[in-house]
Amino acid sequence: MNKIKVAILGSGNIGTDLMIKLDRSEILEITTMIGIDPNSDGLQRARELGYETIDNGINGFLERPELADIVFDATSAKAHIRHAKLLKQIGKQVLDLTPAAVGPFVVPPVNIEEHLNADNINLITCGGQATIPIVHAIDRIQLVDYAEIVATISSKSAGPGTRANIDEFTQTTARGIEKIGGAKKGKAIIILNPAEPPIIMRDTIHVLVEGKYVDQDRIMASIRxxxxxxxxxxxxxxxxxxxxxxxxxxTVFIEVEGAGDYLPTYSGNLDIMTAAAVKVAEEWAKHKLSKVTVEERG
Amino acid sequence: MEKKREIRITEVALRDGSHAIRHQFTVDQVTKIARGLDEAKVPVIEVSHGDGLGGSSLQYGLSLTNEMELIEVAASVVNHSKIAVLLLPGIGTMPELKQAANLGAKMARIATHVTEADVSPQHIALAKELGMETVGFLMMSHMVPTTKLVEQAKLMESYGADCVYVVDSAGALLPHEVRERIRALTNELTVEVGFHAHNNLSLAMANTLVAIEEGATRIDGSIRCLGAGAGNTQTEVLVSVLDRMGVHTGVDHYKLMDVAEDLVAPVLEKPQEITKDSLVLGYAGVYSSFLLHTRKAAERFGLDPRDILIELGRQKIVGGQEDMIVDVAADIAKQRNITEKV
Structure with a gap:
């Protein structure tokens, strides 16, 4: 079967976890890891696994654009704004795992179909990926007036970026709950818990639905x-x-245990982001391949 | 001549007390109480949802009255007192802090769990930029050793906080533990040190006096004990005790007693006392605002609230995790059903 070539921009924890997940994909072929530090664990592992490695960042990739059709950006919001422009110019599809939100929000089981041809999509936040599917599952049965989510993650899995800009998490997630989840009003809360051993990511979704009669059976079936x-x-x-x-x-209680690919299993918050990114890229790849087939037949 | 000691009191009933009355403050109550506190010359009055700005939620309880409205009326009736607001990064956001400042709040208290001070630099910086007096508020201080507390307090100091508080959110600290913590902070910090107690183990007053002895200069109290759990150090009592000790607070304790009796007592559904479940908050080290939520869950699942609280304490649940109450209660109920069936 044909595979679509992909590259990862950013050789940190998220990028490295992505690399391991992509290695298992039947439709995506990870070819390249792009970083800025040749000694980073991510680039070293990429070399060991036999992938192309680029250690001078986006510029190195711009010189060899044939290496991938889809690029995962796991750098930072600030860097992504620049990357997004450059990658668009050379016609790459880009999955943004940073909070930059240059492209439209995507939660795979809710709205991937609308963005199969997008040149750039954003994955909101980990809390958004974990809870928006449930808000949508309720909203598709009975309109959601208000949805509020509480994401509790272990202190160890909250990186310096999240910590320095914690409002970005609550505000972006709330926007995603409204725009993609369908709630008229959304609110998000994040709690960091330092317990040892670290706790697994938990999310609680509180929803108020419209109307007096609540169709519990249909809502439950939709959630399941x-x-x-x-x-x-x-x-x-x-x-x-x-x-x-x-x-x-x-009220719905969720737990997200990570797959433990590169990141520890407690950091389900990071795992759900990399897993969602792979899912979106796979849908893009299927779409690209189906187009090719149609063209060939034509 | 002995130098006259001065303590600056912050009245927290209109914020911490919000928990005790399920966030049902009215404009009328807040107007009258804030005016009374101002007349009694209480230096600082905190007004916010119990969980700080933006706390009105299904998770913690919806406010009857928008807190911004309460902040605005409180600020409009005070001449002497400064209005403070609480903000927990992760719950409240910077736009809300700006709005509160615009409505007349002059002090920001930025609260984090005792190990997570590094989520607060943006909010502390913004408060300073808005010209607000800024306090770093390290909650659940009983959960870590003193060295960790010092490290986190220094972070808040480095972000620009004018004062750092040791916050005994669970009312779990014993007097010797308060002594060790306040002593370390007054030695290690250059900014002022504050102390916030809860009376779950009937130690709020004793702990407060120890804190003052060790050099804390800012103290929180709740009038008539209108605070979460069994309430805080009872402000009117504290002011009277400090007066007897020759410690200056500038508060008119006679007037404050009137406010307590005439204006605050009627707000309470019943007088604050140390019930078996509020006692267990302190004993198990659980965030005081969990009290009423735990009672509700206990009723729903047919459990003793103490069993839920003990388990929450064992799991080291932190402030803000109110959703865990139902989760833990459901787990306990499930286990019991299995045991009963066997």
Whole structure:
């Protein structure tokens, strides 16, 4: 089967975890790891695994654009703004894992279909990836007036970027809950818990639905279906407790255990981002390959 | 002549007390209480949702009245007192802090879990930029050794905080533990040190006096104990005690007693006392605002609230994780059902 070539920009924890996940993909071929520090663990591992490595950042890739059609950007929001422009100019599809939000928000099981030809998409936040599917699962049965999510992650898995700009997390996630989840109003809260051993990422979704009568059975079926759909690309995603129905209020408890590829299993918050990125790229690849087939036939 | 000691009191009933009345403050109550506190010359009055700006939520409880409205009315009736707001990064955001400053808040208290001070630099910097007096508020201080507390307090000092508080959110600290912590901070910091107590183990007053003895110069109290859990150090009592000790607070304790009796007591559904569950908050080291949420969950699952609190303490749940109460209660109920069936 034909594979679509991809490259990773950013050889840090996220980039390295992506590399390991991509190695398993049946439709994506990871060819290149792009970093700025030749001694970084990510670039060293990439060399060991036999991938092309570029250690002078985006410029090195611009000289060899044939290495990939899809690029994952796991650098920083600031760097991504520059990368996005340059990669667009050479016609690459870009998955943005930073909070830059240059492109539209994508949560794979909710709106990937709308963005199969996008040149740049953004994955919101880990809290958004974990909770927006559930908000949408409820909203598609009964309109959601208000959705509020609480993401609790272990202190160890919250990097300096998240910490220095914590408002970005709450504000971006809230926007995603509204725009993609469908809630009329969204709110997000993030809590860091320093317990040792580190806790697994947990997300609680509190929702108020429209109307007095709540169709509990249909909502539950929709939530369970969504759980399976997310599990198809994030195996450690699960509903922890029976959701609580109280009048027009619904509370859903989620746990996200990481796959433990490069990052430890407690950091489900990072795993769900890399897993969602691979999922989006796979959908893009399928779409590209189907177009090629149609053209060949034509 | 002995140097006269001075303590600056912050009244937290209109913020911490929000937990005790399920965030149901009205404009009328806040107007009257803020005016009374101002007349009694209380230097600082904190007004916010119990969980700080932006705290109104399904997770913590929706506010009956928008906190911005409460901040605005409080600021409009005070001549002497400064209005403070609380902000927990991760819950509240910078736009909310700006809005509060525009409405007349003159002090920002930026609160983080005791190990997570590094989520606060942006908010502390913004507060300073807005010309607000700025306090770093290290919650759940009982959960870490003193060395860690000092390290985190120094971070807040480095971000620009004018004062750092040791916050005993669970009311779990014992007097010798308060002594060690305040002593270390007054030695290591150049900024002022504050102390915030909860009375769950009936130690709020004793701990506060120890803190003052060790050099803390800012103290929180809640009038009539209108605070989360069993309330905080009772402000009108503290002011009277300090007066007897010859410590100057500038507060008119006679007037403050009137405010407590005439204006604050009617706000409480019942008088604050140390109930078995608030006692267990302190004993197990659980965030005081969990009290009412735990009672509700205990009722729902047919459990003793103490069993839920002990388990929350064992799991080292931190402030803000109110969703874990139902989660833990459901787990306990499940286990019991299995045991019963066997």
């Amino acid at each position: 279906e969504m759980e399976k759909e997310v599990q198809s690309y994030v195996p450690g995603y699960k509903i922890r407790q029976e959701p609580v129905f109280d009048g027009n209020r619904i």
